[in-house]
Amino acid sequence: MKIEDLIAQIRQKKSFLCVGLDTDLDKIPNHLLKEEDPIFAFNKAIIDATHQYCVAYKPNIAFYEAYGLKGWKSLERTMEYLNENYPEMFTIADAKRGDIGNTSTRYAKAFFETMDFDSITIAPYMGKDSVEPFLEFEDRHTILLALTSNQGAYDFQTKTLDGQELYKEVLSVSKTYKGSERLMYVVGATKASYLEDIRKIVPESFLLVPGVGTQGGSLQDVCKYGITKNVGLLVNSSRGIIYASTGNDFAEVAAKKAYEIQQEMQIELSKIK
């Protein structure tokens, strides 16, 4: 997907919400367990109910991988369903991969070609030649971990490396990579004020922001420091939407939650000059 198409979709739906598909057999409504593919049945119902309020879906790959072949099949079916029925959706493989050159190329093929995702999350630790193979794919996007929203982010990411924090170094250095115009960044919302510094380094890039609501930061603060003329934000919510109800009304309640966030986002979008 071209970035312009993502921006157009955001403007049309007045939403920059990404729904995280962290689908867990222990948490989905009991009646779905009778289905032939309960994970896909759950995802399908969530997608059908929420698609008008969001612009992106982000399957968390670990949740599928944990079920082995069955899980990969559910993931493939989910992607086929999305690409057939809602081709306008921006799809994110939350995979946090990254390896040396020829191996990264394999991962890129797995997610961009075999499964036709628009984007993938990548860990930056192995540097340039582990990231650039992903950047070669036209109209696909690589979302590099910069500052994550978990406690472990303070182990390395916020420590000072050669004069600036490691996550800032990741932002600065990655801008020099070939194909860097296809980079986005994961930036946790635990301290929205970090976004002010981040915008000094990557003023235009799209940021994927997890952790709004449940893990801290407010949507208003994220927008205050992070929003750009072309929006430049995708804010993710997973459990707060997909598990808002575990009853028969789960899809309906998920839609209601997504709608509430979309309404807040509409207000923030109206502030862009």
Added chain:
Amino acid sequence: MKIEDLIAQIRQKKSFLCVGLDTDLDKIPNHLLKEEDPIFAFNKAIIDATHQYCVAYKPNIAFYEAYGLKGWKSLERTMEYLNENYPEMFTIADAKRGDIGNTSTRYAKAFFETMDFDSITIAPYMGKDSVEPFLEFEDRHTILLALTSNQGAYDFQTKTLDGQELYKEVLSVSKTYKGSERLMYVVGATKASYLEDIRKIVPESFLLVPGVGTQGGSLQDVCKYGITKNVGLLVNSSRGIIYASTGNDFAEVAAKKAYEIQQEMQIELSKIK
């Protein structure tokens, strides 16, 4: 697998060779493509031919993931074959995963439980709560990326963070993690002298060393700086063994190559006092 069993196997076989299963349909002998599962057929032949000269096998997960469901099936069959026929083998999922707590737990289940690997490689960028979920599994081992052998290692890993290089900080900080006795580390052999510094921080830990031969460092140098009383080394070779011949004699030639490395290793092991 208990670490003592790995050490006993090394002593018995006089080898600390790990064979990397980077199996690629474009590189395996043509006649195997007629098989119902060519990747598994190739792996099985390589394993049967080389098992007496090595102590570990390391499937590079990207190579399987790139083929989608079919690839995962080949990987599962390879692991079943290994665990049934050569249960003494130490198995490494070269997956370079890492995510926040509950997601890392999913990855750990995928590889330690669903596929019964003895160990997995993990990227350290997200810190403590992304690594500790893996360390909870008894008799399973987590191999943390410290210093990799690719060019991109110089982007972040060798830069100075809070007074010492990032890769040393990863070694130091990870030693404080709960379950750290189950940690091993990936250390590239591009500059074997780095191993001298690394051994000051982790004097006993097992190191998984890629890049011997093809990418630089010699086995002698790696041993000079890295070997411990309990060996403490697994040296990986992938392409140099599995693709040494692409003819009908591929398994035979792979065995010959593995034997040659084992012979060198035997000499190094005899030097341990």
